[in-house]
Amino acid sequence: MTKTLNINGSTFEFVDGESLLEVAQRNGIGIPTLCHDPRLKAVGACRTCLVEVEGQRRLTPACATLAAEGAKVTTDNARIARHRQLLLSMYLADHPIGQKNRGDDELLEMAERFAATPLGALRSARPGRSENVNPYIKFDAERCILCARCVRYCEEVEGVQAITLAGRGSLTTISTADARGLLDSSCELCGGCVDVCPTGAMSQRAGWPLLKSDTKKVRTTCNYCGVGCQMDLVVDPDANDGRGHIVRVDSPGPGTTTNDGNLCVKGRFGTGFVDHPDRLTVPLIRGEDGELHEATWEQALDRVVKGFAAVQEAHGKDALGFVSSSRCTVEENYLVQKLARAVYGTNNVHQCAAT
Amino acid sequence: MSREESQIPELIRHLGGLRTGVARAISEQTGVAEAQIYGVGSFFHLLNAPDVKLRVCQGLSCRLAGSENVLESIGGNGVLASPCSCLALCDQPPAVLNDRTLSTWNDGEVVALDEAALGGAVSESRSDMAIDLAGEPDFSNRALNRALELGPQAVLDVLEASGLQGRGGAGFPAHLKWRAVRDQAETERFVVLNADEGEPGTFKDRAVLARRPDRVVEGLTIAARVIGANDVTIYYRGAFESLMDKDFEYRGVRFHLHSGHGAYICGEETALLEALEGGRGMPRLKPPFPTTKGLWSKPTLVHNVETIACLPEIIMRGGEWFRGLGRSEPGSKLYSISGHVQKPGTYELPLGVTLDELVEEAGGYVGTLKAFSPGGASSGFLPASERTRPLDAKSLAEVGSMLGSAGVVVLNETVKMPWAALHQLRFFAEESCGQCAPCRIGTRLLAEQLTQHLSSGAPLDAVDDVAWEMGEGSICGLGQTAALPLTSAMKYFPEEFSR
Amino acid sequence: MAGLVTTFGAGAMTNSIGEIRDVDCLFVIGSNTTEAHPVIGMEMKRAARRGATLIVADPRKIWLxxxxxxHLELTPGTDIWLLNAMAHVIIAEGLTDDAFIAANTENFEAVVATVAAYTPEQAAVVTGVSADDIRWAARTYATTEKAAIFYTLGITEHSHGTDNVCALANLVLMTGHLGKPSxxxxxxxxxxxxxxANDAGASPIYFPGYQRVDDFGALARYEASWGVTLDPKPGLNLNEMMKEMGRKLRGLFVMGEDIVLSEPNVGHLEKGLNGVDFLVIQDIFPNETTRFAHVVLPATSFAEKEGTFTNSERRVQRVRKAVEPPGQARADWSILLDLAGKAGANWTLESPAEVYAEMVKDTVRFAGISHERIDREGGLQWPCPTPDHPGTRTLHEGGVLRGKGLFTAIEYRPSSELPCDDYPFVLSTGRTLYHYNSATQTRREEGLDSKQPxxxxxxHPRDARELDVRSGDEVAVSTRRGEVRLKALVTRQVKPGRIWMPFHFKEARANLLTNDVGDSVTGTAEYKVCAAQVVKVGEGTSKFPGAYAVE
Structure with missing residues (x-):
């Protein structure tokens, strides 16, 4: 039997175990959230998703309240509107970003949406981590709203528990053990903390804050292991004399791809090689002097065709071998085997990781 | 979390507090992540400042007794002293915590208090008392035996007839909690004693533990046998250590003693359960309530010390008898009273006495009554005109206050209300767990705004909004009530807030 | 790969990555998943957090x-003993899924007969895993409905790698843990x-889609499609090519691999490369092999070209161009098309999308997949035979693809090289989280390199004591094939008598040491087991604390 509940006067079906937030989101009813992430256990800590449930005196967090048969839920009325506006105004009072680049900050966007303005101004009490020496991840304590998405991601998804909520009250902050640098912790630099942070308190050292309008995003597949994580290369198209430069890697939203929004250190941070000065940029041919010399593509390709022909002439067609690559694309592997078989007449073709 | 993790706070303590490297050492020993250990240690004041030996109470009653001067004179000479939240010694101010020994400041000396001193001043024995703090401890187990004879259902009926409500502050009917736990399908159940007394102005549980441990142990055993639990955990305030024993077994029930490490919020029952499990003491969302998912997610009966201590006499003399002890609500009640009264102490009186009656028991006023706080810092302030209002749950709720833990602080004409309110606000800002924004930010905003108002006359224009949102948006009772000291003071003493 | 094609009819994950979180018993063998496949590792952690039983079989302590x-800490190379003993327990205790066996498999009797001799007690002696643990693992695996096995190169990089895969397949078939979600x-x-790459036919025995080159139907199909005559004789596999380098093999084209760093026993390979008449390297960085090249062609990274990658769960996903290639570098596919044209071929392909379309024309399994469709719908999992087919999440759901799952009776064969007085240690090699293969990419990334430079x-500490070695000291590790010098990391992560090193570092090339004996079927080399000696050569301190070490 299907179960139903009522949200804002309309009836919706749900299955056991779904939260009010999930039912609402599935049906296009907007409820603001800051600490929610579908990969993480609901904690109801940010308080932005509070709604009214008939029969309950107190407002209740939609993320942490299970849908119940016959429940009557209100997601918007004068009381909830006042709550949202005041709550966000209080967050803003404790979010002294001042002249900092505002970047992509969910709190500021939400505050604009609900017409919230700072209710006073506090100087952030949260301690930062001065010894946080690592190449990738920056923590700006002032921007932190203690939604603990990063901490919970680190524990519940990445499972390394490198960071924790530390201290208490307004001194609460995000810290490693003894406030050491991430490199001296169990952190595996997956960057999930950066990805889940709503305000940019956790950010990538490189490429942030860069406005969306200055970059383009290209969805592609990671080139490291066989998981096939989908990722978005954030490209500054004007860099490198118009060649473009990958400024950072974002993960797609949770639930949208195989990797469920997750990436590892190599996927998220391992694209620096693309612009490395060691890259081969010109065809090279070994000369009589035994050294490699720059050549044109025309010269190089002619040399290859001649060289292969000579080998086959002298030693037979199976004296030629083709090592293809599991790093290259399906299409390129197809072309190598077709080249070997259809053009050079040999089945001596194998990819480098044929296990 | 594993049960091994529940040992983390103790391990930190045994390594001398959260010094650099301690988290890593414990991690290597236990396999628990070092960040988690650090997060836990950094939450508790008695763990996160290992070099502080002396702590001087800055609660309202102690401030009335000049504790800020104590802090000044005690520091230096290589001794590191720091201010701290209410130490539950409001009757013998100024209170000082020497490591974990509850002490008082007497003639420039830190004087440790023995069990007798910790009992404090109490009412003389009378027959119409459920606890009778002045009475002789009685280890005959008469009530326990009687409860076992009666059987669980009969005991529950007696309990229902008694009208006993939780004495920790929330005032929930006890028999409903017991039945909720008993009715769970899960057969592993726990009893937890909340002895983490910390509400400013309250020290009654300290008095019970010092004077009538018999009542507590017998009450807990009865509770365990009735709801079907084999384990009782006592979570006591770190400062009460001298009153506590080691783990023991009693009449087939295992008693586990667990020291708190300095966090007011752990008096909130779900925060207490978190702390017991070795976590940061941050309140859980309710529901689920502890009766269905409590300690280690098992059905758990959590009771305050005083509630439990009422049980033996209820069993012996019946529910109706206990109900009859109260004037406006059932039972006799322990009132802690301190501040401007002659004889601060813990007095057992009919529930619903007035302030004047209570103060009479405490030897009379010092000076002229100006205001009082009827139920701990969370209850805010009431003006002298409310001196004849019954000190019970219903009557106090009518004026936007509450009975709470019945920690009464009396203020006379010498006290400035903005000053008093500021101290309570600072207490809440200090003790907020930090989990939710309305409380974490709101307590600080209010304290900040009041400070500026006092120094430069800045308007208190955000108070209403902030207080409203703290009440609506906070997860637990701390944040929901923390604005009350200021809003009530502004309501009853408006002239003191406009320059 | 070959083992799975033979036994099941398809060489790929039978489940999808998204199913891992719902698995109730994970049997992870020969896979340091959290380092080699971190995001799949996250899914495993998630399952374990949820309460799934996790059984790890690995010679080393690893994160999982x-x-x-x-943790079944088996002696390297004794997998067959462990797996056959588990089969022994499952059969002896009547935990087999007889209905599944009857309906979906053949040759079960042969396995019953073979594993009878593999008692847990005997297996304990050989593997070092207690009989109790073997029984527990067998029972837990057999009696959990949603039980899935995960393996990587710890299973396949052995001289008997195909045997290992077949032994795993036997467990799957006898318990019927196949063709179901999770x-x-x-x-x-x-x-x-x-x-x-396998799917596309980069294999000496298969055309695209696992159609054998010696299957005359397939041969005729490709001869017709490509308009040429094709050779039905299987070619040399990689391992054979490396051994025949400079002998039978005189010309070589290498795309995107640093064979001198990646292939085993490179001392031998380097000699062979000196005897090669003509070597072409097509890559993005100069590497150890370019020293031998006659022509070097600058190619593009994944961020500079269009195409597809197919992941472990058979999902074909798009690779898209984000930036322009540097200098004159060109996309590999376009270089290959030019090469074919210059060699006289008349291919009319102009883009990766067209290449993909040509490929799927002759392979039913991929026929429903196209670039255009992936761009519209996201990645697609094969089998996907028609444009309206949604793709296949779980393999073998409608019955084993091969028709009948084939049981293969496997007898234990020791690794080809065992410890001896001169080489008393068992050396295994592997990957770490922070680097990738020959590390041409990762060691050019500052942060990765700083974590593990x-x-x-x-x-093991006990061995270290005897060798008078402390963490950070320089040691020489030698085998019958060569010697490298590197830093010692003293850790209980390895058992006494065993040593382990990553293969990412060109200044300490693990593959100077490894044994190039290949699996008889796939040619995959025995990277996981060879005999080695360790000698201390200098004192010092390491720049970093090392890989994740479990103390």
Whole structure:
């Protein structure tokens, strides 16, 4: 039997175990959230998703309240509107970003949406981590709203528990053990903390804050292991004399791809090689002097065709071998085997990781 | 979390507090992540400042007794002293915590208090008392035996007839909690004693533990046998250590003693359960309530010390008898009273006495009554005109206050209300767990705004909004009530807030 | 790969990555998943957190073994003893799925007969895993409905790698843990497109789609499609090519691999390369092999070209161009098309999308997949035979693809090289989280390199004491094939008598040491077991604390 509940006067079906937030989101009813992430256990800590449930005196967090048969839920009325506006105004009072680049900050966007303005101004009490020496991840304590998405991601998804909520009250902050640098912790630099942070308190050292309008995003597949994580290369198209430069890697939203929004250190941070000065940029041919010399593509390709022909002439067609690559694309592997078989007449073709 | 993790706070303590490297050492020993250990240690004041030996109470009653001067004179000479939240010694101010020994400041000396001193001043024995703090401890187990004879259902009926409500502050009917736990399908159940007394102005549980441990142990055993639990955990305030024993077994029930490490919020029952499990003491969302998912997610009966201590006499003399002890609500009640009264102490009186009656028991006023706080810092302030209002749950709720833990602080004409309110606000800002924004930010905003108002006359224009949102948006009772000291003071003493 | 094609009819993960979180018993063998496949590792952690039973079989302590219900710390190379003994227990205790066996398999009797001799007690002697643990693992695996096996190169990089895969397949078939969500057998591919390269026919025995070159139907199909005559004789596999280098093999084209760093026993290979008449390297960086090249062609990275990668779960996903290639570098596919044209071929292909379309024309399994469709719908999992087919999440759901799952009776054969007086240690090699293969990419990334800047070899404290070695000391590790010098990392992560080192570092090339004996079927080399000696050569301190070490 299907179960139903009522949200804002309309009836919706749900299955056991779904939260009010999930039912609402599935049906296009907007409820603001800051600490929610579908990969993480609901904690109801940010308080932005509070709604009214008939029969309950107190407002209740939609993320942490299970849908119940016959429940009557209100997601918007004068009381909830006042709550949202005041709550966000209080967050803003404790979010002294001042002249900092505002970047992509969910709190500021939400505050604009609900017409919230700072209710006073506090100087952030949260301690930062001065010894946080690592190449990738920056923590700006002032921007932190203690939604603990990063901490919970680190524990519940990445499972390394490198960071924790530390201290208490307004001194609460995000810290490693003894406030050491991430490199001296169990952190595996997956960057999930950066990805889940709503305000940019956790950010990538490189490429942030860069406005969306200055970059383009290209969805592609990671080139490291066989998981096939989908990722978005954030490209500054004007860099490198118009060649473009990958400024950072974002993960797609949770639930949208195989990797469920997750990436590892190599996927998220391992694209620096693309612009490395060691890259081969010109065809090279070994000369009589035994050294490699720059050549044109025309010269190089002619040399290859001649060289292969000579080998086959002298030693037979199976004296030629083709090592293809599991790093290259399906299409390129197809072309190598077709080249070997259809053009050079040999089945001596194998990819480098044929296990 | 594993049960091994529940040992983390103790391990930190045994390594001398959260010094650099301690988290890593414990991690290597236990396999628990070092960040988690650090997060836990950094939450508790008695763990996160290992070099502080002396702590001087800055609660309202102690401030009335000049504790800020104590802090000044005690520091230096290589001794590191720091201010701290209410130490539950409001009757013998100024209170000082020497490591974990509850002490008082007497003639420039830190004087440790023995069990007798910790009992404090109490009412003389009378027959119409459920606890009778002045009475002789009685280890005959008469009530326990009687409860076992009666059987669980009969005991529950007696309990229902008694009208006993939780004495920790929330005032929930006890028999409903017991039945909720008993009715769970899960057969592993726990009893937890909340002895983490910390509400400013309250020290009654300290008095019970010092004077009538018999009542507590017998009450807990009865509770365990009735709801079907084999384990009782006592979570006591770190400062009460001298009153506590080691783990023991009693009449087939295992008693586990667990020291708190300095966090007011752990008096909130779900925060207490978190702390017991070795976590940061941050309140859980309710529901689920502890009766269905409590300690280690098992059905758990959590009771305050005083509630439990009422049980033996209820069993012996019946529910109706206990109900009859109260004037406006059932039972006799322990009132802690301190501040401007002659004889601060813990007095057992009919529930619903007035302030004047209570103060009479405490030897009379010092000076002229100006205001009082009827139920701990969370209850805010009431003006002298409310001196004849019954000190019970219903009557106090009518004026936007509450009975709470019945920690009464009396203020006379010498006290400035903005000053008093500021101290309570600072207490809440200090003790907020930090989990939710309305409380974490709101307590600080209010304290900040009041400070500026006092120094430069800045308007208190955000108070209403902030207080409203703290009440609506906070997860637990701390944040929901923390604005009350200021809003009530502004309501009853408006002239003191406009320059 | 070949083992799975033979037994099941398809060489790929039978489940999908998204199913891992719902598995109730994970049997992870020969896979340091959290380092080699971190994001699949996250799914495993998620399952374990949820309460799934996690069984890890690995000679080393690894991250997953720290959260496992039990860690079977087997002696390297003794997998067959462990797996056959588990089969022994399952059969002896009547835990087989007889209905599944009857309906979906053949040759079960042969396995019953063979494993009878593999008692847990005897297996304990050989593997070092207690009989109790073997029984527990067998029972737990057999009696959990959603039980899935995950393996990587720890299973395949042995001279008997195909045997190992077949032994795993036997467990799957006898328990019927196949063709269901969250139950199956799952090889995790080490590289982004191992699956896709295999699918595309980069193999001496298969055309695209696993159609054998000596199958005359397939041969005729491709002869017609390509308009040429094709050779039905299978070619040399990689291992054979490396051994025949400079002998039978005189010309070589290498695309995107540093064979001198990646292939085993490179001392021998380098000699062979000197005898090659003509070597072409097509790559993005100069590497150890370019020293031997006659022509070097600058190619593009994944961020500079269009195409597809196929991941471990058979999902074909798009690679898209984000930036322009540097200098005159060109996309590999376009270089290959030019080469074919210059060699006289008349191919009319102009884009990766067209190449893909040509490929799927003759392969039913991929026929429904196209670039255009992936762009519209996202990645697609084969089998996907028609444009309206949604793709296949779980393999063998409608019955085993091969028709009948084939049981294969496997007898234990020791690794080809065992410890002896001169080489008393068992050396295994592998990957770490922070580097990738020959590390041409990762060691050019500052952050990854700072987390793990130098090569190391893991040694148990007891062995270290005898060798007078402390962490950070320089040691020489030698085998019958060569010697490298690197830093010692003293850790209980390895058992006494065993050492482990990563293969990422060109200044300490693990593959100077490894044995190039290949699996008889796939040619995959025995990277996981060879006999080695360790000698201290200098004192010092390491720049970094090393890989994740479990103390």
């Amino acid at each position: 073994s720290t959260i496992a219900d039990r 139950a199956g057998l799952n090889p995790l591919r080490g590289q982004n497109n191992v699956q896709g 130098e090569a190391f070899v893991q040694i």
